[in-house]
Amino acid sequence: MTITSDVRITDVCEVDAPECRSTRAAMHDYLNRRLPPDRENHLEVHLDGCAACIRAFIDIREVSWKRRAAAGTAAQDGSS
Numbered sequence: 001m002t003i004t005s006d007v008r009i010t011d012v013c014e015v016d017a018p019e020c021r022s023t024r025a026a027m028h029d030y031l032n033r034r035l036p037p038d039r040e041n042h043l044e045v046h047l048d049g050c051a052a053c054i055r056a057f058i059d060i061r062e063v064s065w066k067r068r069a070a071a072g073t074a075a076q077d078g079s080s
């Protein structure tokens, strides 16, 4: 094992990899289908191999669904 102990772990997730950061940053756009196809594919490939990111993705997706459901009912009120 060559894991250095000077890495500060602030959460259960390991967000050290730049790849993970960019993946998480793009997740909202991915859910809103705003990513170009090549970025979308890249994100999916990363999610496939990264347990921390897939977990984050599931969380974000759930929140997005709830928000969408809430927006659906709120839209009938005519509020912005």
Ligand SMILES: [Zn+2]
Pocket (backbone or CB within 6 Å): 017, 019, 020, 021, 023, 046, 050, 052, 053
């Ligand atoms: Zn990742």
